[in-house]
Every structure is written in C-alpha cells, then in structure tokens.
Amino acid sequence: MATNQEEVKLLGDVRSPFVLRVQIALDLKGIQYKFLEENLPNKSELLLRHNPVHKKVPVLVHNENPISESLVILEYIDDTWKQNPILPSHPYQRALARFWSKFIDDKIVPAAWKAVFAVDEKEREKNVEESYEVLQFLENELKNDKFFGGEDLGFVDIAAVFIAFWLPIFQEIGGFQLFTSEKFPKLYKWSQHFVNHPVVKQNLPSRDLLVAFYKSCYQIVFG
The missing domain is CATH 1.20.1050.10 (Glutathione S-transferase Yfyf (Class Pi); Chain A, domain 2)
Incomplete structure (x- = not known):
C-alpha cells in the first residue's frame, strides 16, 4: 500500500484506454491515488509541465516525479509496489x-x-x-x-x-x-x-x- 508519505496522482481522461490501464494497475496493487481529469483540447499547465514531450495522458505523478506513457507507467507501478505483481517473474x-x-x-x-x-x-x-x-x-x-x-x-x-x-x-x-x-x-x-x-x-x-x-x-x- 502507498504510505502516508507517498503522494500518487494520475492525470487522465476517462475516455482513454491508456489511462484505464493505469487505473486498473493501481487498483490491483491497492494504491490510493488522486485522479485529475484533463480537458485535452485545453491542456492544463500541470500536464504541460509534467509531460512536455508528448503533452498527453496518462501521466503518473509519484512524490512529484512524473512518468509518462502507459506501458512505461505499468512497469514503474510493478517495480515500485511489489504486491500483486502484473509482470511475470521469469x-x-x-x-x-x-x-x-x-x-x-x-x-x-x-x-x-x-x-x-x-x-x-x-x-x-x-x-x-x-x-x-x-x-x-x-x-x-x-x-x-x-x-x-x-x-x-x-x-x-x-x-x-x-x-x-x-x-x-x-x-x-x-x-x-x-x-x-x-x-x-x-x-x-x-x-x-x-x-x-x-x-x-x-x-x-x-x-x-x-x-x-x-x-x-x-x-x-x-x-
């Protein structure tokens, strides 16, 4: 579980399958997070700051460290929180x-x-x-x-x-x-x-x- 010292935020759009990937992984791990809905035609300053390269969702922000691209985020989640692994061990x-x-x-x-x-x-x-x-x-x-x-x-x-x-x-x-x-x-x-x-x-x-x-x-x- 995420400790009280950890802050987990997810910048996303509920219509995106790539965002949903991250939501599923976080919930499988039992990680509490704050979901920040993005209006993609009018991107927030937060999104532009955290993902200046692609300027798109999802972006996972863990203790103010942003991670972009859904598959990369899934691996980060699996590496960071070991319970209920989603990647095989072999x-x-x-x-x-x-x-x-x-x-x-x-x-x-x-x-x-x-x-x-x-x-x-x-x-x-x-x-x-x-x-x-x-x-x-x-x-x-x-x-x-x-x-x-x-x-x-x-x-x-x-x-x-x-x-x-x-x-x-x-x-x-x-x-x-x-x-x-x-x-x-x-x-x-x-x-x-x-x-x-x-x-x-x-x-x-x-x-x-x-x-x-x-x-x-x-x-x-x-x-």
Missing part, C-alpha cells in the same frame, strides 16, 4: 509480455482506429483486414487459461483493455463485424472474463459516454 515471460503489449499498441490500436476513421473506403477496408490479421496473432497466443498470464490478470491483459472494451464500440460505430465470438473464440471469451473482473469492472467508463463521444468524432470526420 525473464523470458517478462520479455514476451512486453512484446505483446507493444504489439497491441503498434499494430492493433492503429489498424482499428483507421478501420473506423479512414476517409477513403479502400483504406478502411484495408485496415479492417489488417485488424483481422493482427488480432489472429493474439488469438493464437492466448492459451486455454482465463487470462494471458494464466488464472490472474497480468500485464498483457491490462494492455489489451482496448480490445475488450473499445474495439466493440469502434466496430459498432464503423458498421463492421470484426471482433466476434465466431471469428476469435478464445479472444472473445478472454474479453468477457476481463471486463467482468471486479477491478476492471469498477473502473470501466460509461459505455454510453464512449459511444456518444466516438459517434461525434465520426460525424466530424464524415459529416
């Missing part, structure tokens, strides 16, 4: 967890985003197909355990929150069927375990809020 398994988490950020999130918001129809179709291909890699990686790390929630599961909660919203708005129980049975089953995990469930943002937000983004792009 070096090879830790390396695999880092690899698949980065794969999600580098391949799955961009492809899914473009599948919804690419203006060119052929570009959208290309990114739907690309999303299918990269999700298949993750489907193949998921064993018969409840989560990627076994029976307990771990690093890759937390990194994959976008797939479990945001991707179904994206495909609803974009009007395509990509992430279904028929196409990805193991991954879909994993997503149900994930969103119903008590720590995840209590931190999930309102689905209606996200649908309304991304529909407004969609209307701005397509009119």
Whole structure:
C-alpha cells in the first residue's frame, strides 16, 4: 500500500484506454491515488509541465516525479509496489509480455482506429483486414487459461483493455463485424472474463459516454 508519505496522482481522461490501464494497475496493487481529469483540447499547465514531450495522458505523478506513457507507467507501478505483481517473474515471460503489449499498441490500436476513421473506403477496408490479421496473432497466443498470464490478470491483459472494451464500440460505430465470438473464440471469451473482473469492472467508463463521444468524432470526420 502507498504510505502516508507517498503522494500518487494520475492525470487522465476517462475516455482513454491508456489511462484505464493505469487505473486498473493501481487498483490491483491497492494504491490510493488522486485522479485529475484533463480537458485535452485545453491542456492544463500541470500536464504541460509534467509531460512536455508528448503533452498527453496518462501521466503518473509519484512524490512529484512524473512518468509518462502507459506501458512505461505499468512497469514503474510493478517495480515500485511489489504486491500483486502484473509482470511475470521469469525473464523470458517478462520479455514476451512486453512484446505483446507493444504489439497491441503498434499494430492493433492503429489498424482499428483507421478501420473506423479512414476517409477513403479502400483504406478502411484495408485496415479492417489488417485488424483481422493482427488480432489472429493474439488469438493464437492466448492459451486455454482465463487470462494471458494464466488464472490472474497480468500485464498483457491490462494492455489489451482496448480490445475488450473499445474495439466493440469502434466496430459498432464503423458498421463492421470484426471482433466476434465466431471469428476469435478464445479472444472473445478472454474479453468477457476481463471486463467482468471486479477491478476492471469498477473502473470501466460509461459505455454510453464512449459511444456518444466516438459517434461525434465520426460525424466530424464524415459529416
């Protein structure tokens, strides 16, 4: 637990899957923190001071020391508070967890985003197909355990929150069927375990809020 001498703050936006990663990790560890909601079109001086390079959330501030980038923050949390580890103890398994988490950020999130918001129809179709291909890699990686790390929630599961909660919203708005129980049975089953995990469930943002937000983004792009 964070001691009385420790101050933990999280600068974030409740609509961000990257912020939600940090919230889940902190709650899994039992760390008390103060959430500071950011208005990203009008960034606070605090955000600009703590993350002058990227100027985006999440930013974890621990005893006035800021840490940026969600995957980096997750590792920092795991290194700082040892209870309920989220990274495997074995070096090879830790390396695999880092690899698949980065794969999600580098391949799955961009492809899914473009599948919804690419203006060119052929570009959208290309990114739907690309999303299918990269999700298949993750489907193949998921064993018969409840989560990627076994029976307990771990690093890759937390990194994959976008797939479990945001991707179904994206495909609803974009009007395509990509992430279904028929196409990805193991991954879909994993997503149900994930969103119903008590720590995840209590931190999930309102689905209606996200649908309304991304529909407004969609209307701005397509009119």
